Amino acid sequence: MPAPEPTSPQSGLEEAVADLAAHVLADAAARACDITAATGGPPCTTAAPDPPPPSLPGPPSLSLPEPPSPDAVLEADLEQVLRGPTGLGTAGLRLFPRQETPALPEPEPAPAIAAVEGTPIPGLYHHPVPEPDPVRVEEVSRRIKAWALDEVSLYPDDWEEEFDGFSVGRYMVGCHPDAPTIEHLMLATRLMVAENAVDDCYCEDHGGSPDGLGERLLLAHTALDPLHTTREYKPEWEKSLHSDAPRRAYRSAMEYFGEMASASQADRFRHDMARLHMGYLAEAAWAKEDRVPEVWEYLAMRQFNNFRPCPTITDTVGGYELPADLHAQPAMQKVIALAGNATTIVNDLYSYTKELDAPGRHLNLPVVIAEREGLSDRDAYLKSVEVHNDLMHDFETEAAALAAACPVPNVRRFLRGVATWVDGNHHWHQTNTYRYSLPDFW
Structure with missing residues (x-):
C-alpha cells in the first residue's frame, strides 16, 4: 500500500516552531550559565542570538549548509527528511519510500536486503530493513x-x-x-x-x-x-x-x-513509564469486570499501554539529547504518540494467534473489533490492519511536517530515530517465529 503524499504543515507552524527554536537555544544557554554559577563554576555571559538561529551540530549526514532564506530552509529540510540518508545500510532510516520522491536525484543504492525468517502480514504498511x-x-x-x-x-x-x-x-x-x-x-x-x-x-x-x-x-x-x-x-x-x-x-x-542519561531524559522516561502503568490498570479493570471495551476506548488504553517508553529514549541511546522544550511540544508529542500507537497495533496483530492459544480472553484490537462491530474474526483482523496503516500514514505525515517546520538537526535526528525504531519493531515481530505466527486469513 503506497504511503500518502505529505500534507503541508499547519498554518503558522513554521513561524511558531522557528521562534521556539530560537527561544530554546537562548533559554538553554541562560540556564547553563545559571547552573554553572549555582554549582560554583566561573561566571559566563550570554547574548541573544540573531534570528535565524545557527544550525546545531549534528551527524554529517544530517547537517545542512547555511540557508539563503527561511523558505529555502524549509524546502531543503523537507526534501532531506522525505529522501532520508543515503549510502550503505541506510534504507531503513527513511521516513518515506524512495519512489515517492521521483524528482530527487537517485541516491547511492543500498545493498539488497537478504531474505529473512518470517512472513510480513499481507497488506500491512511497513518498511523492510536490513x-x-x-x-x-x-x-x-x-x-x-x-x-x-x-x-x-x-x-x-x-x-x-x-x-x-x-x-x-x-x-x-x-x-x-x-x-x-x-x-x-x-x-x-x-x-x-x-x-x-x-x-x-x-x-x-x-x-x-x-x-x-x-x-x-x-x-x-x-x-x-x-x-x-x-x-x-x-x-x-x-x-x-x-x-x-x-x-x-x-x-x-x-x-x-x-x-x-541527562536529568531531563531520565524524568521523561519516568513519565512515560507512569503512562504505561496507567494503561495496565485500565486493561486490568476490564478483565475484572469481564467487559470488552468500545473500540475507541481500547485504542485510548493502547495509547498508554504501548511501546512509547522505548522510542522516546532514542536520543539517549543515540548518544545525544533532544532539548526538553522541543520534546514537550504538542507536535512532537503527537508524533511520538502515533509511533507508539502504530507499533503497539503491530504487536496486537503478530501476537494474535499466540494470545488465542493462551488461557483466558486476551484483549487485542481484532478481538475488540469483532466483538463490538459484529465482524467475523477474519474481517476484524483485516480491519485492524487498516487501523494500523492509518496510524502509520499519520505518523509519517506529522513527522515530515514537523521536521520541515523546525530545521534543527537534533529534531530531524530524533524523528528519524523514532521512525527507525518503528521499522525495527516491525522487523523483530515479523522475524521472531519462536514467538509469533500468522492466522490463516489469506
Missing part, C-alpha cells in the same frame, strides 16, 4: 543474559528458553542502529527486559493477575521514581526493591540509565 549487525547482536545478547542472571536474578532455569527466544539483543540492535556503543544499546535492552518482566509477572502469564495490580505497579514504580521518606521507614522501602524480579530489574536498569 538485518541487525550480527556482531552487536551477539554481544548485546551475551551481556543482557549475564545481567539477567548474575545481577538481578530475573528468572528461574525453566524460563531460559523463553528468554532466549525473545531475542531481545536482536530486537534492540535493530531498533537502534545509530547507537554509538554497546553500552548505549544496553541502556535500552535492560529497560526492555525489565518492562517485560513487570508485564509477565504482574499482568500476564507468569503469575500475573488484575487482583492487587495497582499496589504492585505503584511499588515497582518507586524503583524508577525513588521514594523520599523519613529515615525510620526508608530502609524498609530500600529492602522492598529487591523483593521480586520485576523490582530488581527496574531498579538496576534505571540506575544504569541514569548514569548516561
Whole structure:
C-alpha cells in the first residue's frame, strides 16, 4: 500500500516552531550559565542570538549548509527528511519510500536486503530493513543474559528458553542502529527486559493477575521514581526493591540509565513509564469486570499501554539529547504518540494467534473489533490492519511536517530515530517465529 503524499504543515507552524527554536537555544544557554554559577563554576555571559538561529551540530549526514532564506530552509529540510540518508545500510532510516520522491536525484543504492525468517502480514504498511549487525547482536545478547542472571536474578532455569527466544539483543540492535556503543544499546535492552518482566509477572502469564495490580505497579514504580521518606521507614522501602524480579530489574536498569542519561531524559522516561502503568490498570479493570471495551476506548488504553517508553529514549541511546522544550511540544508529542500507537497495533496483530492459544480472553484490537462491530474474526483482523496503516500514514505525515517546520538537526535526528525504531519493531515481530505466527486469513 503506497504511503500518502505529505500534507503541508499547519498554518503558522513554521513561524511558531522557528521562534521556539530560537527561544530554546537562548533559554538553554541562560540556564547553563545559571547552573554553572549555582554549582560554583566561573561566571559566563550570554547574548541573544540573531534570528535565524545557527544550525546545531549534528551527524554529517544530517547537517545542512547555511540557508539563503527561511523558505529555502524549509524546502531543503523537507526534501532531506522525505529522501532520508543515503549510502550503505541506510534504507531503513527513511521516513518515506524512495519512489515517492521521483524528482530527487537517485541516491547511492543500498545493498539488497537478504531474505529473512518470517512472513510480513499481507497488506500491512511497513518498511523492510536490513538485518541487525550480527556482531552487536551477539554481544548485546551475551551481556543482557549475564545481567539477567548474575545481577538481578530475573528468572528461574525453566524460563531460559523463553528468554532466549525473545531475542531481545536482536530486537534492540535493530531498533537502534545509530547507537554509538554497546553500552548505549544496553541502556535500552535492560529497560526492555525489565518492562517485560513487570508485564509477565504482574499482568500476564507468569503469575500475573488484575487482583492487587495497582499496589504492585505503584511499588515497582518507586524503583524508577525513588521514594523520599523519613529515615525510620526508608530502609524498609530500600529492602522492598529487591523483593521480586520485576523490582530488581527496574531498579538496576534505571540506575544504569541514569548514569548516561541527562536529568531531563531520565524524568521523561519516568513519565512515560507512569503512562504505561496507567494503561495496565485500565486493561486490568476490564478483565475484572469481564467487559470488552468500545473500540475507541481500547485504542485510548493502547495509547498508554504501548511501546512509547522505548522510542522516546532514542536520543539517549543515540548518544545525544533532544532539548526538553522541543520534546514537550504538542507536535512532537503527537508524533511520538502515533509511533507508539502504530507499533503497539503491530504487536496486537503478530501476537494474535499466540494470545488465542493462551488461557483466558486476551484483549487485542481484532478481538475488540469483532466483538463490538459484529465482524467475523477474519474481517476484524483485516480491519485492524487498516487501523494500523492509518496510524502509520499519520505518523509519517506529522513527522515530515514537523521536521520541515523546525530545521534543527537534533529534531530531524530524533524523528528519524523514532521512525527507525518503528521499522525495527516491525522487523523483530515479523522475524521472531519462536514467538509469533500468522492466522490463516489469506
